[in-house]
Amino acid sequence: MLLSISLIFLIGMAMGKIFDKVNLPKLLGMLLTGILIGPYVLNLIYPAILEVSTDLRQIALIIILIRAGLNLDIKDLKKVGRPAILMCFVPACFEITGMLIIAPKLLGICLLDAAIMGTVIAAVSPAVVVPRMLNLMENGYGKNKNIPQMIMAGASVDDVFVIVLFTAFTGLAQSGSISIMQFLKIPTSIGFGLIGGVITGLILTKLFTIFHIRDTGKVIIILSVSFLLVTLEHALNGIVGFSGLLAVMALGATIQQKKYEVSKRLSSKFSKLWFGAEVILFVLVGATVNIKYALNAGLLTILLIFGVMIFRLVGVYISLLSTELNMKERIFSCFAYMPKATVQAAIGGLPLAMGLASGEIILTVAVASIIITAPIGASLVDRSYKKLLTK
Template sequence: MPITIAFAIIIIGPWLFGRASKAFRLPAILGMLLFGIAYAALSGGVTDLLPPLPGEIDAISGFLKSTALIVILLRAGLGIRKASLQAVGASAFRMAIIPCLAETAVATLAFYWFFGFDPLTALVGASILAAVSPAVVVPSMLDLKERGYTEVPTLVLAGASIDDAVAITIFTASVGLLVGGSATMVNLIVSFPLAILNGLVVGVALGFFAAWFFTRTFTHIRATEKALLLVVVSLLLLEIEQILPIAGLLGVMTVGFILLERAEPVAHEMAHKLSKLWVPAEILLFVLIGLAVDLPAAWQAGGRGLAVIALGLAGRSLGVLISVAPDRSLNWSERLFALIAYLPKATVQAALGAIPLSLGIAGGQEILSVAVLAIIVTAPLGLILIRAFGPRLLSAPENAI
């Protein structure tokens, strides 16, 4: 298949499915995700009814997903004001750490019980499952913020960016331990606080530089060029994450946050341009996540896989409730919504699910199967629940931002 036709398929098809999804009062991104899953199943995953996409799409899919994720994370950072963050600061920190660790602990035990894994292999599988999906959560929370529901979406946005860093760091360290690398348990304990700190420091530094540079050149560089430069620099930040212990997603969001605080006119200009760029980026992100889903692999996980996912989510939900319990400003319906918003899995599971198998880790196929099943179950369910219950559970809207 020519690559031009392939691009037409992965743009027009998800767009049509997204429009159909909206017609049924469901999130458009759900339709885009389902198109990707369906096309993967019908082009070799389950049957050969449709032609497979060319290898060039696979080759650049990681880059396209990273770019789309950066666009939405920058938009998230550009939408969080200092006062809003201060209002949820302590709860956001707890939300960033406790739910992920709780899910990791429970899912580790579940993998041990249901699949008979040794404790370290079980920890590898659990760390893949434990990350919340920024691709699903961030757009959903931004939509609620734009409709005036600010406090809880800000809490979830701030927590989710660090939640991923915690899960990925545990995964990296545990894989290093399992395959006999230089990693130690000390690395596991120390590395994720270090990654979070580094992400904040680098994000703040880049944010201050961007604010200074774009303010000095405000009338000399077009807004589109500014947005392009910011996206490219953020991509470099994610690449640095592959070499150094840096929470890249947190760093990207921090850049947007600092830009809003230090150069508000520039931030508003950038937010407008990034909202336009998000239109094609959204389509590509969710169709590519869907295309990465292997339905036969998910089927292999079976009831044991569902049990691991369900128990892990129960642990995460308990962690969310513990995290928000000290916050007297949140009522019980808002706490319940925070729990719902932390359910979806997609981005990290699609990126990391196949790594244990590729490294020859015993149980790698089962881990991949459970990761794929987690995407199929929790991403659509989370999207539907957030859309259905967000306005019902959150307090009356403030003025939309």
């Protein structure tokens, strides 16, 4: 196990640095590391690490979402208003619609299979998007119109919306029926997640006021409480939904509102944690990529991914109509909503594991979407923000 951990960090960091030097996203080097040392190529990762890979990736995601919350000013988000709400579900709906139109013609699958495939592909990756938006905020790009805040919030809620739809459609495929009550999980997951995060954040700020706790201790407490919130999400399997990741982000934002100076110091601590968590996250995402399915992704699959991406970009553009954003800023927002990685790695293989007839082709498209959109989207964001956004 120690050898595997060493390989993950040393090779992952080295590849990230090499790709950064040639002006390519670091995450591409880390993804490639995971593919190479993962179980489908060299098989150098200890099996026990792969067994807890999902949990390790979720820990990394929690770290970046806490940091996002600690930097998210609710007043700025309120100024954005309507487009921030529309970005939570309109682009995903457009992409799923595109999948329903294109996939049956290109791949010969039925509409239900296309709907499941659409929900797998439609989620944007907070792990790719959020660190870049935080970098823009720290450097002052797009802050005058709160563009990074809008994209961070939208990307986080977008995942909740898409995963609930995925659960409903796979349930229909397995049982032959779908309950309207399942769709109640969308508003309840978002609502209770935000409320739970705010309440938890208020309790923690009170605790930090009453008791003198070092910042390192605060980091451990916030991380532990965040783990509990995500665990609560898994425990609530009924009609009432609860988004643990949204609660984590709301927790951080509440601390930012109540204890601004503390939030700045804690954000710095979490940014240092992210340095290591980023390597673990993207190397392990790469390790989930079955190169056989990636190689099976022929021209039609690639055309499908780019085709539905056009639908997503139209959805982003429509969400930003009648706003103060100029054409360049809208184009940048489209770029920021392209990367796919974490959700596709998490749920891409579930239809196959459920025994659905379309499971293999869905997994193939999910793998191809990670390989294509994560590096392209990240690269476009990294290379364009100085030209498209105002500092």
